[in-house]
Amino acid sequence: MHAAWLPPEAWRAIGTRPARVDGEGLLVQTVLDELNAAHAAFGGGPGAPQLVLALSPTADGGPEGYSLGRSDGVTTVLAEAPAGLLYGLFHVVRLGEAAFADDFPATVHRPVHARRMLDHWDNVDRHPVMGQVERGYSGGSIFWRDGVALRDEARVKAYARLVAATGINAVAVNNVNVHATEAHLLTDRLDEVAWLADVFRPYGIRVHLSVSFNAPMLLGGLPTADPLDPSVAAWWAAVTKNVYDAIPDFGGYVVKADSEGQPGPFGYGRSHADGANVLADALAPYGGVVHWRAFVYNHRQDWRDRSTDRARAAYDHFAPLDGQFRDNVILQVKYGPIDFQTREPVSPVIAAMARTRVAVELQVTQEYTGQQQHVCYLGPQWSETLSFPLAEPRTVSELSTGGLVAVSNVGDDEYWTGHPLAQANLYAFGRLAWDPTLSPSAVLDEWISLTFPGAEAVLRETLHAMMDHSWRTYELYTAPLGVGFMVKPHYHYGPDIDGYEYSPWGTYHFADRDGIGVDRTRATGTGYTGQYPPPWCDIYESLSTCPDELLLFFHHVPYGHVLHSGKTVIQHIYDTHFEGVERVRALRPLWERVAGLVDPALHARVAERLDEQLRCAIEWRDQINTYFYRKSGVPDAHGRTIYA
């Protein structure tokens, strides 16, 4: 397997210098083991320490933070708790030789978000439709194969180490869609979860488990899973005690309830607060939390019904429940109101739950953003989302009082992520969860330095040129102006402009011969804009202030509508799609320039995917342009080829 951002070379600066570690505990031992391995590789051994990592009761930074400075030729990490030493060590790795050059004053580093979590949508059985990993584009699961626990310690440990180095401290190990086999992880297959917890623990990562709301019936033989039924509460309490007996630092449960066919409290006439609280009560004695997903909507909508609006659903369901959730319930809210689209407005739910802990959910796996066939560095999307002042002056990151969550993009692929450059997304999520104010380009630069140690300037520049704006490039050649979807049903890869237009999924663009877009205004549409606090409720409501990139999410406009950019909607569609393809076309020659600077196999893997990206981008361009030319009848102002 590929070393990703922790190749041996990344440890050279540390491995060539004597070090000292003061402290005790499992994670201190991990720090020692890492240092010993680095010293073994690079010959640094005994001697006057140039690096000191020490536990200190007076250190600043809290349970995971640390101070880092250098004086008198000694680089020093001080931490209050062992986790801080581990994160401090990885900080020194990132700095490389710079950590041991000039002195610099000690500064304190602590994570902005206490819980930085990856959700694995891994199945235990290979699901007949979704496969081993739902929305996985990197091969099979690193945890299970065909119903059997893999117990591949080397692989899982390598993963734990990689994500710990980015700052991740929580992993949910199975798919939120909990099928029959997977349900048993909670009880008779708990040993498989405990085994994973044992491997993750030395890297400061707690394990969480997705559970079925109907577990009391599926596994407990109860006649109901009604959250207000005392026998149900007792069952959850007993089962949860067993979990903590096996995994004392177990993180908690993840629940997708009343969503896309999963069972939930609605089945018993109960609210989602009732549903979440019964699990929360079972977890509370042990310090566990329940991540309760807000992804609740009608997935059997009638496309004829223009009044129902899927974008409204989560707010309509959850905002009235604010204040009713236990303290150890974390409402897990997708960043946008629909579903991980390339461009969506931020979900208004995030600002609507002042008395509820909220965790924003991002998607590292590129379900709608090219499925790890396309270069699409998502750091800029996440940065933009997290810094968005949804409840001014409070940003989305500040409103995410329950931490951050993202769906992992990892599988048993030799490069972990299918597309080698998609490793950067996994890296960036961890780093932005630790500090959302980091510049995505700077994070990318860190990733380049670590992954390609000694990267020559041309490689660094090339990767920045290919990746910094790749999200925007992807947006250019796919669904325009925030309208979303237009992807192949079920697969979500490649264009199908009408693929969801007459479906029950609630994801429509309403294009006709005159115009396109979804009217979500209060004045004439679904009223969704009213779910936003000021000023956004007014900014989005008005055609004159709605940002171009979200125009079709909020408004239905004629093709001749003039954007703030000065272009008409139809000409914008043509221009962005021609430009998007040209941007993609430029990638392959860029990549060829660095052919001798990276491992040939990795180079070949990326090259092959760039070819597929270009093929697919051309398909997007031509289908979108032809579709809208056929509908609008408006020719391209520049006379480029649009197929009739």
Add this chain to the structure above:
Amino acid sequence: MHAAWLPPEAWRAIGTRPARVDGEGLLVQTVLDELNAAHAAFGGGPGAPQLVLALSPTADGGPEGYSLGRSDGVTTVLAEAPAGLLYGLFHVVRLGEAAFADDFPATVHRPVHARRMLDHWDNVDRHPVMGQVERGYSGGSIFWRDGVALRDEARVKAYARLVAATGINAVAVNNVNVHATEAHLLTDRLDEVAWLADVFRPYGIRVHLSVSFNAPMLLGGLPTADPLDPSVAAWWAAVTKNVYDAIPDFGGYVVKADSEGQPGPFGYGRSHADGANVLADALAPYGGVVHWRAFVYNHRQDWRDRSTDRARAAYDHFAPLDGQFRDNVILQVKYGPIDFQTREPVSPVIAAMARTRVAVELQVTQEYTGQQQHVCYLGPQWSETLSFPLAEPRTVSELSTGGLVAVSNVGDDEYWTGHPLAQANLYAFGRLAWDPTLSPSAVLDEWISLTFPGAEAVLRETLHAMMDHSWRTYELYTAPLGVGFMVKPHYHYGPDIDGYEYSPWGTYHFADRDGIGVDRTRATGTGYTGQYPPPWCDIYESLSTCPDELLLFFHHVPYGHVLHSGKTVIQHIYDTHFEGVERVRALRPLWERVAGLVDPALHARVAERLDEQLRCAIEWRDQINTYFYRKSGVPDAHGRTIYA
């Protein structure tokens, strides 16, 4: 399993009367066995025979024909060969009491087509995408399940008996898409085919086998399957000898070559005549035939390319090869140039192969005609097709010098066909293959009389009202005016108007804001009309003579184009879709009228499917109407509801 059109009651007229059989042979024994069973059921036994079935060297009718008459109180079937006695017996069954009423002069009956064949698209393994039966809507295969031969003698015998009663005398037992496991039926799993042949044989049915063109490599370990390579020819000869050793009356091979991913002679730079002839030569010594499918086209077409026309493909490939095929090659041609659509023109290939034996292929399984969820009696479609004077005065039936073939709709469903009324399609195919001049409504009437013995007038009328025009009804609410497809990709059920529009499958409608249809004229289009003999090449070429129902197959016209009916295209679309749904809506109350007259379980099964048909028809209506309203902007002249 359901008795279909041979319930015990159907044998009452025979079973209550003494009979005599003169002759010997396997099929004579079958006749005797049938009579004995009928007598056992109804008490008719010894006595002066009122029914005589006798072999007679002077009888007229050829190898399968017979004469049937009644004089002096004795009904007499005379046949030259045993098969004629069996078909004569089933004729008497159809007549029922009428066979034993007034005397009637002897008339000779002989099949119009010597080979009347059903192709099973059954897989041995359950195919991960296509399932146990490709395009099967009636449960699993009656031959195989999950890779294992079922050897369910009762089931297969019942099937043989049912289809023999309609006149079928050949069955291909496996899918034309020959996957890895299925390829072995030719060699190491030949015993499974031989077992089937043993069960089919007493009913006069010969077994055929679909084989992979690459079998010499897959099974024989040869380095090539080049049809001109002597080792390949020798391999086919040796393997075929083994087949005939095991199955002396084996019918022959069915081959789908160079088609939708199946291997073929193109892979070796050889023609399809070369490919077919190597198999034909291996079969010739034993009287076997090869059914070579003409379904060859580019399934990786570029939708941007308006000059390539899938409709042209079979003619372009095969017409130049006329005269190059061995006598025992039968070119198997789908009735239309595309793929079993509800409405297509007749394939011009059928008239282009004067020196080649041709078998027209129909589809009993309702892949594109409602998948046995919808009532769609296809007798009228087949009757219209077979009587079409493609090479005036010669009809399609007359041009089908190699017999008729159809894809079976049967599975292990208790009613055989999923929708009980879809049994009528299986029945009608056999009867029309025997005599294409039969009225489809009369054939339906036969089916009603046999299946619902003693049917009261109200039941008979109801079934006629529901079924006689059901094909036309299906057409009304689906793709308009011969344009075809508009179905959900892959599944081919339910509407998806643009589902294939940007696909590589070559099935497009080219609808834009101004008009719709495929220009296949010589003047301005793909030139496909030129593949027809006169007068059709001119009739289809001209807007003024092209039949309305095929207009959009041949022409791209504005929505305002006025049809021969006097309506504009767009108003025709609206009107037919509203009317189609109303026709479907009328079915359920009709069916309720006869609730007490049929078996309750059968009634419930049909009722449930009628509900689904209505749901689906409404979906078709609304999606089609909305799609074309959005594109054309033309409102319904009658102000009915079209969703925006």
